[in-house]
Amino acid sequence: MTDDTNNEDPRGLRVLSSDDAYLCLVNGDIDGFNAAVENRDLIDFSGTNLRGVDLRRADLSKVTIRGAHMKRADLRGLDLSSHDLHGCSINAAQISGVLFPANVPAEEVRMSVELGTRIRTSGTLGRK
Numbered sequence: 580m581t582d583d584t585n586n587e588d589p590r591g592l593r594v595l596s597s598d599d600a601y602l603c604l605v606n607g608d609i610d611g612f613n614a615a616v617e618n619r620d621l622i623d624f625s626g627t628n629l630r631g632v633d634l635r636r637a638d639l640s641k642v643t644i645r646g647a648h649m650k651r652a653d654l655r656g657l658d659l660s661s662h663d664l665h666g667c668s669i670n671a672a673q674i675s676g677v678l679f680p681a682n683v684p685a686e687e688v689r690m691s692v693e694l695g696t697r698i699r700t701s702g703t704l705g706r707k
């Protein structure tokens with residue numbers, strides 16, 4: 580199901596309760612997530628709650644994550660270089676080996692991981 584119905588959690592973040600891909604992702608079913616996004620075009624997870632989600636094997640190539648809240652998420656080894664991370668929070672996330680976009684200064688990454696600030700980007704980025 581790819582209905583656009585969404586709700587907000589207590590922090591005001593989007594929860595896509597009727598999107599099978601989102602539900603698979605937040606429930607740790609990465610194989611289910613990858614299967615759910617395989618035949619979809621772009622998937623909008625901007626501003627969503629991805630707290631504590633293990634994203635290491637997730638195919639995020641079609642997913643927009645601008646402004647997503649990824650506190651304590653496992654991002655290790657991901658190539659996020661083509662993603663728009665403006666407004667994302669990665670407080671206490673595991674980021675070893677992550678390839679960040681060129682428009683995200685290292686200081687922004689450090690402040691977001693250590694202090695929970697939202698990432699500010701500089702300049703423009705290609706697609707996501």
